[in-house]
Amino acid sequence: MAELTVFGYRTGTSLLHILDSRFKLACLILISLASLKAYIPGLSLLILLLVFAIIHIRVSFISVLKEIQYFLILLTFVLIARALSTPGTPVIEFMGLTMTSQGLYDGILVCGRLGTVVLLGLIFVSTTRPSEIKAAVEWFLTPFPFIPAKRVATMISLVMRFIPTILNQAKETADAQRARGIENRKNPVYRLIKFTIPLMRRTFEDADKLIVAMEARCYSENRTDPELSSGKKDWIALLLVICLCILIL
Amino acid sequence: MNILEIINLTHRFSNGAMGIENINLMVREGEFVVISGQNGSGKTTLLRHLNGLFLPTAGTVILDGISVSENVVRARQMVGMVFQDADSQIVGETVSEDVAFGPENLCLSRPEIKKRVSHALNAVGLASFADQRPHVLSGGEKRRLAIAGVLAMNPKILVFDEPFSNLDYPGVRQILKQILSLHEAGHTILLTTHDLEKVLGHANRLVIMKDGKIVRDGTPDQIVTDVETYGVRQPCASRLGMEIGSWLN
Numbered sequence: 001m002a003e004l005t006v007f008g009y010r011t012g013t014s015l016l017h018i019l020d021s022r023f024k025l026a027c028l029i030l031i032s033l034a035s036l037k038a039y040i041p042g043l044s045l046l047i048l049l050l051v052f053a054i055i056h057i058r059v060s061f062i063s064v065l066k067e068i069q070y071f072l073i074l075l076t077f078v079l080i081a082r083a084l085s086t087p088g089t090p091v092i093e094f095m096g097l098t099m100t101s102q103g104l105y106d107g108i109l110v111c112g113r114l115g116t117v118v119l120l121g122l123i124f125v126s127t128t129r130p131s132e133i134k135a136a137v138e139w140f141l142t143p144f145p146f147i148p149a150k151r152v153a154t155m156i157s158l159v160m161r162f163i164p165t166i167l168n169q170a171k172e173t174a175d176a177q178r179a180r181g182i183e184n185r186k187n188p189v190y191r192l193i194k195f196t197i198p199l200m201r202r203t204f205e206d207a208d209k210l211i212v213a214m215e216a217r218c219y220s221e222n223r224t225d226p227e228l229s230s231g232k233k234d235w236i237a238l239l240l241v242i243c244l245c246i247l248i249l
Numbered sequence: 250m251n252i253l254e255i256i257n258l259t260h261r262f263s264n265g266a267m268g269i270e271n272i273n274l275m276v277r278e279g280e281f282v283v284i285s286g287q288n289g290s291g292k293t294t295l296l297r298h299l300n301g302l303f304l305p306t307a308g309t310v311i312l313d314g315i316s317v318s319e320n321v322v323r324a325r326q327m328v329g330m331v332f333q334d335a336d337s338q339i340v341g342e343t344v345s346e347d348v349a350f351g352p353e354n355l356c357l358s359r360p361e362i363k364k365r366v367s368h369a370l371n372a373v374g375l376a377s378f379a380d381q382r383p384h385v386l387s388g389g390e391k392r393r394l395a396i397a398g399v400l401a402m403n404p405k406i407l408v409f410d411e412p413f414s415n416l417d418y419p420g421v422r423q424i425l426k427q428i429l430s431l432h433e434a435g436h437t438i439l440l441t442t443h444d445l446e447k448v449l450g451h452a453n454r455l456v457i458m459k460d461g462k463i464v465r466d467g468t469p470d471q472i473v474t475d476v477e478t479y480g481v482r483q484p485c486a487s488r489l490g491m492e493i494g495s496w497l498n
Contacts, residue, residue: 009342011380129342161340209337216300216330217340217398218322218354227359 008164010126014057015233021132022139023234027241028124034245035116040105042248043112049244050119057127064122067167071118075111082107130160135225150221166203173199252278252405252437253299258308260294268294269461272308278405281438283448283469286458287480292441293333295458296408299439300328313405326355329399333411335391336384344386344394345370345379351402369397373427389420393427400431407431409440413447421447425496446484449473450493457481469493 011017016024035046054064065072088102128136134157141149173195185191253276260268269291276282284292297303298310301321310317310324317324332338341347348369352362370376373393378386383394392412399407409428413421429451432438442448449455455472457465459479465472473487486493 009382011343011382129346131342131346206337209332209334210340212297212302213332213338214340214350216302216325216332217351217402218325219350220354222356224353224356224359224362 008125009129010057010059012057012127014127016053016057016123016127019237020228020230020234021128021136022228023230023238024124024128025133025136025140027238028120030241030245031120032117034248035113038113038248040109040112043109043116046116046248047112047119050116050123053123054119057123059126068118075114079107079111082110125160129226130157131226133157133160135228138225139228154221162207165206169202169206170199173202250278251275252313254311256309256311258298258310259306260298260303261306267461272463274456274463274466276437276439278437279435280454281432281452282440282454282456283445283452284439284441284456284458285443285445285476285481287443290458291461292458293410296330296410296439296441299406299408300325300330326402327404328406328408329402329404330408331392331395331399331410331412333414335395338395338398339383339391341383343379344375344381344383347383347394348397348401351398355402365401365403369401372400373397387420388416389423392416392424396427404436406437406439409438411442412440413442413444422496443481445473445476445481447496449484450495
């Protein structure tokens, strides 16, 4: 059996699981926008709250770190690039390269903002069924006359359905290649090509199989959507999120 | 009374290759038909015409008096198809959500969907797994989930494409037991396999395909001694001149 990834819905009974998906989506958008304007103190508070939320929904931190390891590498590059390219007071000088305090501050800020958005997305995806995400997106898009709400919502829910499948495929492909000594080849371009082509092929094959199976079960855009019902707790959560956004700005 | 009538069915693929040619097959309500043949003999192509996943190049498939091409949605509701790769058939994030996928596509009301999901899960003995993630189920359980997914659409005919592939002995027994109980409940069963040993003791009829054509059609006793001519292994008991037993004994 393929290992499960954290970027997929996990059943649970936490508060985040039982909140209405429309409110969760609204909260996600609000916090993401606020985090893009927030500075270090606000971001620190936000990241702390997100860590508590991950503990609350019972997702293992090790698996989260494993899952976002490549993203963390990307953030490290962003941090280094910012630290080296922003003018300011020098902190470290090495082989003609200068890291500035302003650059480090900027780099940490950008990485914090990007990391926050990724963690928010992870919490949202882990606690919301794709069908509920689809229903929420559709609900938000329905008032816009020129946007095909059902089609957009269906596409988003299918993408959500496919993220864990693609990550699993990537893991299996990487394992199979390691078993045949790919690590002995030092050329990263060669390794990337040998990794990407079979991964893409398998992903498309799986997508084909899934389409046929869905068609066999009468799939169409017009179907019974999940019942969305909001209550007092959803409004309280939204109010708290608005207060949090004001606080961190 | 014939529930399924296939008349002069021919299917040519878009690349010009012949899939099946001039197939004629009448299946009575409540029959248990095993379709066998070596890889590439056209078994899966034939099955995919029964619910309109493939449409004929020539000929007709008639389900209970109405042509499949005339009403594909009716055909997909009437013919429940369980695919060879159960993983690719699983769409939901939980077991109950996956079973609900078909009825939701039929735009049934939420109470009716809940009723059907509960009934289907009870029928396959997965009621206690309702809130589990499908990916944590064993091979046999996944295939039972795939069966529950089609049962929830209330089909009259159940089509199994290589239902025993990749299953261990207990898994094969679980699925066989399930298929037999569905047959006893009145469903018409069509099952493809190249391993006759596991199921032939329970079938009323054996159809052998080769190169896209039906080459033999009759009761298992009449045909089983000739199957090796067509690339299918003769069951061990039959080779020894004994009656083919059940894998459930």
